[in-house]
Amino acid sequence: MMIKRRHQSDVRSSEITPKDVYMERRRFMAAGAGALLFGAVGATPAAAARTKLDGVVQGLYQADEEWTPYDDITSYNNFYEFGTGKDDPIRYSRFFNPSPWSVTIDGAVEKPGTYTIEDILKPHALEERVYRLRCVERWSMVVPWVGFPLADLLKRFAPTSGAKYVAFETLLDPERMPGQKLGVLEWPYVEGLTIDEAMHPLTLLAVGLYGETMPNQNGAPLRLVVPWKYGFKSIKSIVRISLVEKQPPTSWNISTPREYGFYSNVNPEVDHPRWTQATERRIGDFFRRPTLMFNGYAEDVANLYAGMDLVKNY
Amino acid sequence: MGAARTAAARERLIRRIAKPLVFAASLAPLAWLVWLATTGGLGANPIEACNRFLGEWALRFLIITLAITPARIVFGAGPLIRFRRMLGLFAFAYVCLHLTSYVVLDQFFDWGEIWADIVKRNFITVGMIGFVLLVPLVATSTNAMVRRLGGRRWRNLHRLVYVTGVAGVVHFYMMVKADVREPLVYAAIVAVLLGFRIVYASRRRLAKGRGAQASAPTPKTP
Numbered sequence: 001m002m003i004k005r006r007h008q009s010d011v012r013s014s015e016i017t018p019k020d021v022y023m024e025r026r027r028f029m030a031a032g033a034g035a036l037l038f039g040a041v042g043a044t045p046a047a048a049a050r051t052k053l054d055g056v057v058q059g060l061y062q063a064d065e066e067w068t069p070y071d072d073i074t075s076y077n078n079f080y081e082f083g084t085g086k087d088d089p090i091r092y093s094r095f096f097n098p099s100p101w102s103v104t105i106d107g108a109v110e111k112p113g114t115y116t117i118e119d120i121l122k123p124h125a126l127e128e129r130v131y132r133l134r135c136v137e138r139w140s141m142v143v144p145w146v147g148f149p150l151a152d153l154l155k156r157f158a159p160t161s162g163a164k165y166v167a168f169e170t171l172l173d174p175e176r177m178p179g180q181k182l183g184v185l186e187w188p189y190v191e192g193l194t195i196d197e198a199m200h201p202l203t204l205l206a207v208g209l210y211g212e213t214m215p216n217q218n219g220a221p222l223r224l225v226v227p228w229k230y231g232f233k234s235i236k237s238i239v240r241i242s243l244v245e246k247q248p249p250t251s252w253n254i255s256t257p258r259e260y261g262f263y264s265n266v267n268p269e270v271d272h273p274r275w276t277q278a279t280e281r282r283i284g285d286f287f288r289r290p291t292l293m294f295n296g297y298a299e300d301v302a303n304l305y306a307g308m309d310l311v312k313n314y
Numbered sequence: 315m316g317a318a319r320t321a322a323a324r325e326r327l328i329r330r331i332a333k334p335l336v337f338a339a340s341l342a343p344l345a346w347l348v349w350l351a352t353t354g355g356l357g358a359n360p361i362e363a364c365n366r367f368l369g370e371w372a373l374r375f376l377i378i379t380l381a382i383t384p385a386r387i388v389f390g391a392g393p394l395i396r397f398r399r400m401l402g403l404f405a406f407a408y409v410c411l412h413l414t415s416y417v418v419l420d421q422f423f424d425w426g427e428i429w430a431d432i433v434k435r436n437f438i439t440v441g442m443i444g445f446v447l448l449v450p451l452v453a454t455s456t457n458a459m460v461r462r463l464g465g466r467r468w469r470n471l472h473r474l475v476y477v478t479g480v481a482g483v484v485h486f487y488m489m490v491k492a493d494v495r496e497p498l499v500y501a502a503i504v505a506v507l508l509g510f511r512i513v514y515a516s517r518r519r520l521a522k523g524r525g526a527q528a529s530a531p532t533p534k535t536p
Binding site: 071072075076080084086087137139182184185255256271274275276279281283284286287288 | 357358359361362419421422424427430431434435436437488489491492493495
């Protein structure tokens with residue numbers, strides 16, 4: 001099924017022929033140079049390929065806002081596994097090959113095990129969901145993700161009564177993720193949600209964006225998207241999902257506990273110690289805009305935190 | 315006569331060639347920024363990129379200015395002093411552009427928010443202190459002001475630039491999220507440049523002390 005585009009005014013990067021042509025040429029040259037340098041003869045760099053996903057249906061949630069252009073979503077990334085600069089991920093994930101891939105599901109589930117990505121994805125219908133993404137650094141985007149609810153996946157493996165939290169882990173492989181050779185964070189990157197947050201219908205496991213497979217720099221092949229939390233909660237390139245009894249450790253909280261809490265819900269009223277979170281700049285905009293409570297998803301998720309002190313539980 | 319002629323030639327070289335060259339080179343980062351901004355080279359978040367770019371060049375020019383005196387001493391390159399004022403003023407110019415970019419592009423004259431930043435956010439407080447301390451130095455940078463203040467007082471006042479150098483590095487270090495490698499490189503350079511002055515001054519004091527002792531009348535042995 002074709003993906004219905006909501007905004008006719010949006011110009012797809014693929015429609016801008018000259019740039020596309022020269023980007024392709026650049027990719028081709030980079031691939032050639034890479035092959036020469038690394039002797040990777042015959043290996044097609046996965047990052048260069050843009051593969052359309054089949055059978056994507058329109059999902060429940062559609063932010064009625066202009067989509068951030070594909071080129072911005074895929075060139076301005078925080079993915080420290082590939083370096084700490086915003087343009088490091090697109091550059092250094094070029095030769096990352098997310099295939100084959102397997103995901104371990106363990107802990108408080110009746111059917112633990114390690115599954116290939118194909119087995120993980122097989123029963124799920126892919127849907128497009130347009131979410132706002134609010135980074136803790138005060139910039140935001142609107143991203144048309146492709147994925148399926150995390151809840152649907154978790155139910156398949158039958159969580160037991162001991163499943164109070166869900167812990168996630170990114171691939172640890174410094175050879176393929178050169179940023180992991182730096183000690184800027186503890187590796188592997190880990191994240192976590194409460195079981196209620198994980199089971200919430202908004203919480204998405206994404207396998208692509210703009211109707212195509214997930215670019216490496218955005219967390220191929222499988223990433224989390226929790227739109228009401230700061231971006232760093234949406235862990236990328238997942239290899240393990242564990243259902244656990246106790247609140248699991250999370251990478252940025254380990255790094256700077258004073259600045260990054262377990263919950264990290266988007267909240268304009270709770271400042272980051274070094275900057276206000278009241279406003280944000282949408283990528284592509286000149287003026288800042290007010291940040292919305294729970295990133296505009298308060299109606300859907302506020303009840304998860306009823307009675308909770310959100311200043312203390314930042 | 316020959317010496318006078320070489321001195322005059324050197325003077326011409328500095329005035330007519332070297333100084334305009336340094337001036338043009340100091341404008342190159344700004345030209346580069348304009349080029350990047352007009353060709354989409356600043357990426358998805360051009361305001362942030364512009365701010366970072368100007369901040370880094372402000373710090374680099376501060377460091378270049380702080381390096382003049384050690385370079386003169388270590389390499390015996392006395393004439394470098396002729397470029398110090400210009401480089402210092404360029405450091406100030408890039409600091410001003412950095413600040414302007416923050417006020418205009420980032421905050422768009424939201425004075426309430428800017429004031430809140432200055433008093434609440436330590437890294438902005440520190441950056442602001444660094445900027446404010448440069449203002450009296452710029453105001454007293456003319457030959458007439460040097461004469462009016464007198465060499466010693468002028469020199470003492472201009473030691474404030476050391477504080478700004480440290481403030482610049484601290485401002486950068488406190489701003490980054492986790493990857494402090496780059497600010498640490500700048501911190502190391504500033505530490506070397508300031509450390510050099512401390513070591514040099516104390517060695518000179520020591521040498522002077524020894525010199526005074528040597529020239530003092532030898533005490534009579536009882």
